[in-house]
Amino acid sequence: MAEQQQKKKAGAFDIRVVIALLIAIYGLVLTILGIIANPAEVDKADGININLWGGIAMLVFAALFVLWARLRPIVVPVQEQ
Template sequence: MAEKKAGAFDIRVVIAALIGLYGVILTVLGIVEKQAEIDKAAGININLWGGIAMLVFAALFVLWARLRPIVVPVEE
Protein backbone atom coordinates (compact mmCIF):
# COMPACT_ATOMS: atom_id res chain seq x y z
CA MET A 1 0.00 0.00 0.00
CA ALA A 2 1.42 3.38 -1.02
CA GLU A 3 1.53 6.38 1.28
CA LYS A 4 0.99 10.06 0.57
CA LYS A 5 1.48 13.18 2.69
CA ALA A 6 -1.57 15.32 3.51
CA GLY A 7 0.25 18.51 2.40
CA ALA A 8 -1.97 21.59 2.12
CA PHE A 9 -4.95 19.63 3.45
CA ASP A 10 -3.26 19.27 6.84
CA ILE A 11 -5.34 21.19 9.39
CA ARG A 12 -2.15 22.56 10.97
CA VAL A 13 -1.35 24.45 7.76
CA VAL A 14 -4.84 25.96 7.66
CA ILE A 15 -4.61 27.03 11.32
CA ALA A 16 -1.14 28.48 10.73
CA ALA A 17 -2.40 30.46 7.73
CA LEU A 18 -5.30 31.98 9.66
CA ILE A 19 -3.24 32.82 12.73
CA GLY A 20 -0.48 34.18 10.49
CA LEU A 21 -2.94 36.43 8.67
CA TYR A 22 -4.27 37.81 11.96
CA GLY A 23 -0.68 38.18 13.18
CA VAL A 24 0.27 40.27 10.15
CA ILE A 25 -2.78 42.50 10.63
CA LEU A 26 -2.05 43.04 14.34
CA THR A 27 1.63 43.69 13.68
CA VAL A 28 0.82 46.35 11.09
CA LEU A 29 -1.72 47.92 13.45
CA GLY A 30 0.88 47.90 16.21
CA ILE A 31 3.45 49.61 14.01
CA VAL A 32 1.10 52.45 13.01
CA GLU A 33 -0.49 52.83 16.47
CA LYS A 34 -0.57 56.31 18.00
CA GLN A 35 1.30 56.86 21.26
CA ALA A 36 -1.91 57.98 23.00
CA GLU A 37 -3.45 54.57 22.40
CA ILE A 38 -0.31 52.80 23.62
CA ASP A 39 -0.36 54.86 26.81
CA LYS A 40 -3.89 53.60 27.55
CA ALA A 41 -2.45 50.08 27.82
CA ALA A 42 0.18 50.99 30.44
CA GLY A 43 2.70 51.87 27.72
CA ILE A 44 2.69 48.39 26.18
CA ASN A 45 2.03 48.15 22.45
CA ILE A 46 -0.17 45.07 22.82
CA ASN A 47 -1.10 44.93 19.12
CA LEU A 48 2.54 44.76 18.12
CA TRP A 49 3.51 42.15 20.72
CA GLY A 50 0.35 40.12 20.12
CA GLY A 51 0.94 40.18 16.35
CA ILE A 52 4.55 39.07 16.74
CA ALA A 53 3.49 36.26 19.08
CA MET A 54 0.88 35.10 16.56
CA LEU A 55 3.45 35.11 13.75
CA VAL A 56 5.85 33.03 15.86
CA PHE A 57 3.02 30.62 16.73
CA ALA A 58 2.07 30.29 13.05
CA ALA A 59 5.70 29.64 12.10
CA LEU A 60 5.92 26.91 14.75
CA PHE A 61 2.77 25.28 13.38
CA VAL A 62 4.20 25.27 9.84
CA LEU A 63 7.49 23.87 11.15
CA TRP A 64 5.59 21.14 13.02
CA ALA A 65 3.62 20.25 9.89
CA ARG A 66 6.84 20.08 7.81
CA LEU A 67 8.83 18.02 10.31
CA ARG A 68 6.03 15.57 11.21
CA PRO A 69 3.72 15.33 8.18
CA ILE A 70 0.51 13.34 8.30
CA VAL A 71 0.85 10.24 6.15
CA VAL A 72 -2.33 9.08 4.42
CA PRO A 73 -2.56 5.54 3.02
CA VAL A 74 -3.47 5.41 -0.68
CA GLU A 75 -5.63 2.60 -2.03
CA GLU A 76 -4.41 1.14 -5.30
Protein backbone atom coordinates in the same frame (compact mmCIF):
# COMPACT_ATOMS: atom_id res chain seq x y z
CA MET B 1 4.89 -11.92 -0.36
CA ALA B 2 3.94 -8.87 1.70
CA GLU B 3 2.75 -5.93 -0.32
CA GLN B 4 4.06 -2.55 0.61
CA GLN B 5 1.31 -0.01 0.86
CA GLN B 6 2.01 3.30 -0.87
CA LYS B 7 1.79 6.35 1.37
CA LYS B 8 1.20 9.99 0.56
CA LYS B 9 1.62 13.16 2.65
CA ALA B 10 -1.46 15.29 3.31
CA GLY B 11 0.43 18.47 2.28
CA ALA B 12 -1.65 21.63 1.96
CA PHE B 13 -4.77 19.79 3.14
CA ASP B 14 -3.25 19.35 6.60
CA ILE B 15 -5.45 21.27 9.06
CA ARG B 16 -2.35 22.58 10.84
CA VAL B 17 -1.36 24.53 7.72
CA VAL B 18 -4.83 26.05 7.43
CA ILE B 19 -4.84 27.08 11.10
CA ALA B 20 -1.33 28.52 10.75
CA LEU B 21 -2.43 30.57 7.74
CA LEU B 22 -5.40 32.06 9.61
CA ILE B 23 -3.32 32.87 12.68
CA ALA B 24 -0.60 34.39 10.47
CA ILE B 25 -3.12 36.67 8.74
CA TYR B 26 -4.46 37.93 12.07
CA GLY B 27 -0.90 38.27 13.38
CA LEU B 28 0.16 40.30 10.35
CA VAL B 29 -2.82 42.65 10.76
CA LEU B 30 -2.07 43.13 14.47
CA THR B 31 1.61 43.71 13.80
CA ILE B 32 0.84 46.38 11.21
CA LEU B 33 -1.65 48.02 13.58
CA GLY B 34 0.99 47.94 16.31
CA ILE B 35 3.59 49.59 14.08
CA ILE B 36 1.28 52.44 13.04
CA ALA B 37 -0.27 52.80 16.49
CA ASN B 38 -1.11 56.19 17.91
CA PRO B 39 1.20 56.93 20.89
CA ALA B 40 -1.85 57.97 22.93
CA GLU B 41 -3.33 54.48 22.53
CA VAL B 42 -0.08 52.86 23.64
CA ASP B 43 -0.08 54.98 26.81
CA LYS B 44 -3.52 53.59 27.73
CA ALA B 45 -1.97 50.13 28.06
CA ASP B 46 0.72 51.24 30.53
CA GLY B 47 3.15 51.95 27.68
CA ILE B 48 3.04 48.42 26.22
CA ASN B 49 2.16 48.12 22.54
CA ILE B 50 -0.21 45.16 22.92
CA ASN B 51 -1.09 44.97 19.22
CA LEU B 52 2.57 44.77 18.21
CA TRP B 53 3.53 42.14 20.78
CA GLY B 54 0.36 40.14 20.22
CA GLY B 55 0.90 40.19 16.45
CA ILE B 56 4.51 39.07 16.78
CA ALA B 57 3.47 36.25 19.12
CA MET B 58 0.82 35.11 16.64
CA LEU B 59 3.33 35.12 13.77
CA VAL B 60 5.77 33.04 15.84
CA PHE B 61 2.96 30.64 16.76
CA ALA B 62 1.98 30.28 13.09
CA ALA B 63 5.60 29.60 12.13
CA LEU B 64 5.79 26.89 14.81
CA PHE B 65 2.62 25.29 13.44
CA VAL B 66 4.06 25.19 9.91
CA LEU B 67 7.33 23.80 11.25
CA TRP B 68 5.39 21.11 13.11
CA ALA B 69 3.46 20.22 9.95
CA ARG B 70 6.68 19.97 7.93
CA LEU B 71 8.65 17.96 10.49
CA ARG B 72 5.83 15.53 11.35
CA PRO B 73 3.63 15.30 8.23
CA ILE B 74 0.40 13.34 8.26
CA VAL B 75 0.84 10.28 6.08
CA VAL B 76 -2.23 8.69 4.51
CA PRO B 77 -2.29 5.36 2.67
CA VAL B 78 -3.05 5.46 -1.05
CA GLN B 79 -5.89 3.14 -2.04
CA GLU B 80 -5.65 1.32 -5.33
CA GLN B 81 -8.79 1.26 -7.43
